[in-house]
Amino acid sequence: MTSAEPVKPGFLKRLRDYPRSLAGRLTLVLSLGMAASAILALQASDGLGHYTFRRDQVDAALDSAEDIAHRFERQPLRTANLLSRGVILGAHDANPAWRMTAPDPTFSRRLSERLGRPAQVMPLLNGECFAQLTRYPHAAGMNTDPLPDCWFIRVDAGDRKLDYVVDLWPDRSWNRHRVGPPYIELIIVAGALLGLLAASLATTPLRRMERAARAFSLVGEFEPIPVKGPSEVRAALETFNLAQERVREGLRERTQILASVTHDLQTPLTRLRLRLEQVEDEALRDRLVADLQVTQQMVRDGLDLARSSEIREPWSVLDIDSILSSTAEDAAEFGHRVVFSQGCDVEARVKPHALARALGNLVDNALKYGGSAELSCHREGADLVIRVADRGPGLPEDELALAFQPFRRLSSSKGNGTGIGLAIAQAQVGTFGAAIGLRNRDGGGLIAEIRIPATSIRGEGEVVRD
Numbered sequence: 001m002t003s004a005e006p007v008k009p010g011f012l013k014r015l016r017d018y019p020r021s022l023a024g025r026l027t028l029v030l031s032l033g034m035a036a037s038a039i040l041a042l043q044a045s046d047g048l049g050h051y052t053f054r055r056d057q058v059d060a061a062l063d064s065a066e067d068i069a070h071r072f073e074r075q076p077l078r079t080a081n082l083l084s085r086g087v088i089l090g091a092h093d094a095n096p097a098w099r100m101t102a103p104d105p106t107f108s109r110r111l112s113e114r115l116g117r118p119a120q121v122m123p124l125l126n127g128e129c130f131a132q133l134t135r136y137p138h139a140a141g142m143n144t145d146p147l148p149d150c151w152f153i154r155v156d157a158g159d160r161k162l163d164y165v166v167d168l169w170p171d172r173s174w175n176r177h178r179v180g181p182p183y184i185e186l187i188i189v190a191g192a193l194l195g196l197l198a199a200s201l202a203t204t205p206l207r208r209m210e211r212a213a214r215a216f217s218l219v220g221e222f223e224p225i226p227v228k229g230p231s232e233v234r235a236a237l238e239t240f241n242l243a244q245e246r247v248r249e250g251l252r253e254r255t256q257i258l259a260s261v262t263h264d265l266q267t268p269l270t271r272l273r274l275r276l277e278q279v280e281d282e283a284l285r286d287r288l289v290a291d292l293q294v295t296q297q298m299v300r301d302g303l304d305l306a307r308s309s310e311i312r313e314p315w316s317v318l319d320i321d322s323i324l325s326s327t328a329e330d331a332a333e334f335g336h337r338v339v340f341s342q343g344c345d346v347e348a349r350v351k352p353h354a355l356a357r358a359l360g361n362l363v364d365n366a367l368k369y370g371g372s373a374e375l376s377c378h379r380e381g382a383d384l385v386i387r388v389a390d391r392g393p394g395l396p397e398d399e400l401a402l403a404f405q406p407f408r409r410l411s412s413s414k415g416n417g418t419g420i421g422l423a424i425a426q427a428q429v430g431t432f433g434a435a436i437g438l439r440n441r442d443g444g445g446l447i448a449e450i451r452i453p454a455t456s457i458r459g460e461g462e463v464v465r466d
Contacts, residue, residue: 022206023199031188031195038187050171057169058107064090064166065121065153066114072155072162083164094163095131100154107151118156125149129165205233209240269296313351315432317458320346320386324375327359337372338363344377346384347458350432355450358425358436359388362448365421366390370445382454391445400438422448432456 019028068091071079083093100120107121129150148170155162212225224241227234273292279285321343331338359375366373370390377386395403406423425448426436434452441447 023203026199026202027192027195029195030198031191033191034194035187035191038191039184042183042187053169053171057171061151061166061168062107062111062114065111065119065151068153068164068166069115069119069155069162072157090167092165092167094152094165096163098152098163100152103154111153115155120154122152123149123168124152124165129167205237209237212240212244313353313431315349316352317347317349318352318355320344320348320377320384323352323355323359324377324386327356327363328375331363331367331373336363336367338367338375339373340375342376342378344379344384346377346379348384348452349456349458350434350452354428354431355434358428358450359386361421361425361428362388362436362450365448366392366446369393380451382457384452384454384457386450386452388448388450389441389445391441391443394440394444394446395438397440400440403438404436 017024019025068079068083068088080093082088083091086092100122103120103122107123108119111119111121126147126149130147148167150165150167153162153164153166208225224244225237227237227241269292273289276285276288276292279288321340324343325340328338328340363373363375366388367390370392372390374389375387376389377384379385404422404426406420422436422438429436429450432452433456434450437449437451439447439449
């Protein structure tokens with residue numbers, strides 16, 4: 001059975017299908033891209049901060065080493081005394097037992113260039129620089145981490161060697177990286193939210209276009225989409241609006257051509273009827289006139305079918321029980337066995353004449369093949385289903401889908417019908433977004449169902465505007 005529009009999938013299915021959608025892919029790319037960019041930026045910031053601190057640390061240590069060397073030149077005894085007493089902040093006396101075993105060539109060269117004489121620099125860890133402090137118990141909650149590393153420096157003063165130590169700025173931030181909990185979690189969450197927002201903004205025009213295309217395919221009514229957004233989106237919307245207008249113009253032109261052809265055929269068909277009336281053989285005359293009547297009916301039905309999808313009828317909110325009841329009563333007045341068996345107490349927004357015409361065709365079809373018709377309606381999920389049931393011969397399963405094809409004669413067809421009633425009914429309900437399906441009835445007969453989507457039911461959500 002066909003439906004007026006795709007059934008809205010459940011939450012789990014939408015969630016499962018989301019990664020395959022454009023919005024899902026944009027969200028994934030943007031989320032991963034922003035998270036990766038933020039993490040790399042933090043890592044780069046950490047690395048740059050460490051590099052900058054290390055550079056300044058070395059420059060400060062070279063300044064201190066140069067200052068102490070110049071003090072030795074000016075006041076060697078006083079400087080040695082101050083270093084031994086530890087009253088110069090950032091510098092102190094070297095342990096006489098230390099040996100210059102592994103001088104750093106880069107630091108040594110830079111200090112030698114500053115002093116203009118040979119110098120050697122050997123970096124030491126704080127445990128070696130302040131070995132005397134590690135021999136004592138630590139204070140409560142304290143350790144030796146605040147102690148700085150240092151340089152053991154030896155300067156060639158000509159007749160003697162000057163040994164002393166300068167302290168380095170302590171760098172305690174290197175072990176506290178910004179790339180880690182909770183920053184990673186915050187970056188991922190923020191990236192996902194920004195990705196969802198960006199994907200929603202990027203796909204909103206596409207969703208508007210999708211809704212407009214679905215509405216146009218269902219009801220055939222042209223409603224231009226507001227042209228706004230980025231230049232590429234505006235161009236796409238303008239092209240889509242133009243395509244809709246051209247399709248609409250093509251449909252109008254087709255209907256006009258068919259109407260003109262039908263009108264022009266009336267005159268020769270009427271002349272042919274008059275001439276057939278002059279045939280002397282009565283039996284032959286009756287057969288020829290009957291064939292001519294069938295031809296005229298086919299022409300009228302063809303025009304009727306073409307016009308059925310071009311109805312510009314306004315929308316109205318109707319009580320479905322009332323229209324079903326009045327349809328049954330009108331048919332009963334002409335002696336037909338048509339009953340309204342079950343109501344649904346629902347109001348729906350439809351096109352009244354289109355719905356009445358479709359119901360009339362379905363009732364006529366039921367009376368033709370079953371001799372009676374039973375009208376009812378009920379809710380099926382969120383949709384509203386109107387049923388027209390009969391107790392006729394029904395249809396083979398393989399012919400159910402073919403019944404709506406215009407001018408197609410099925411195995412159960414009888415009489416002189418053109419086989420266009422169901423096609424017209426389908427086109428009529430299509431003008432307000434509904435659809436028709438057929439199925440065989442238990443115990444014999446056929447059930448025709450008009451399915452009106454939930455969006456057209458009053459109070460069930462957004463409906464198509466006038």
